[in-house]
Amino acid sequence: MTRALVLTGPGEAEVQEVEPPVAAPGEVVVDVERAGVCGTDVELFTGHMSYLSTGRSRYPLRPGHEWCGRVTAIGEGVDPAWLGRRVTGDTMLGCGHCARCRAGRHHVCAELAEIGISRGRPGALAEQVAVPVTALHRLPDTVDPALGALVEPGGNALRAVRGAALDPGERLLVLGTGTIGLLAALFARARGVEVHLMGRDDEGLRLAADLGFTGTWTRASLPALPWHAVIDASNAPGLPALALDLVEPAGRLVYIGLARTPSTLDTRDLVLKDVTAVGILGGSAGLAGAIAAYADGSVDARPLVAATVGLAETAGVLAGRRPGGAGPKIHIDPRR
Secondary structure: OEEEEEEEEOOEEEEEEEOOOOOOOOEEEEEEEEEEEOHHHHHHHHOOOHHHHHOOOOOOEOOOOEEEEEEEEEOOOOOHHHOOOEEEEOOEEOOOOOHHHHOOOHHHOOOOEEOOOOOOOOOOOEOEEEEEHHHEEEOOOOOOHHHHOOHHHHHHHHHHHHHHOOOOOOEEEEEOOOHHHHHHHHHHHHOOOEEEEEOOOHHHHHHHHHOOOOEEEOOOOOOOOOEEEEEEOOOOOOHHHHHHHHEEEEEEEEEOOOOOOOOOOOHHHHHHOOOEEEEOOOOHHHHHHHHHHHHHOOOOOHHHEEEEEEHHHHHHHHOOOOOOOOOOEEEEEOOO
16 A cells, blocks of 8 residues: 545545555556645645536545656556656646647647546655656756656746747746746746746745845836736736736736636737737646756756645645745655
């Protein structure tokens, strides 16, 4: 038997002894070194995740989609060279056969399954997880477990920065100072972009300042500068419209944050400002780039991790009992 966190209902989670995963044909089993707790995991725990109402996700559910570990078993058809490798993996698992998958857009496959999120695919808040070999990414030795478990959110943030399409020296405003907002700021700075962040209050901006960002603002203090692109990495329903109001004409908006209630904006303003708006779902196309940036040291995301705790403490984290630390991210070491 092996241990895994199981969500049994809204607000109910426990560590259970479960049958160890088996490497099916084309799959591997990974011993998990580190896993991150994400806002999606919290929504699945509280019952607020929309997939629970559509039937795409259902209890009991085993969450965890930000992870790294070592391959300890392989299934039929898998290259034995994967054994013993440190890896992370794509959350998004397409069917592999449809036109979207064949075009490299498996993250929007109609039959998409998401590790630790949807269609019953067990996640990595566990001692072991089974993963298709096609979803794996090898981790260099320079990417430690903390960075390895930050690859998935890093891939999302990097895709957001790519969506902003800024040249070095141009000015980016990031709305939100959570994990994705701070990661986007780090990846953009590594590309030579002038980065500013807007947070709810000075306390929320403290880590951004500690990371070396001098342009840290609240709504009240935000200067009237030309923002060549705006990334909305918040969960505030009013900020998508604010992003459109703030961005320069002919600039770019990137929406990666999701609010619980619908957001509205006036498409007349979008048209009359000749603004390009981009939506980001999933980090698939950004995973390799995130690994490369972590490996070469151009982005060090480790200060975003407030604490690393054991699997038994995960339910408390999901319920809001956060350990001390300045970062927005809590990591789980299932071996503890």
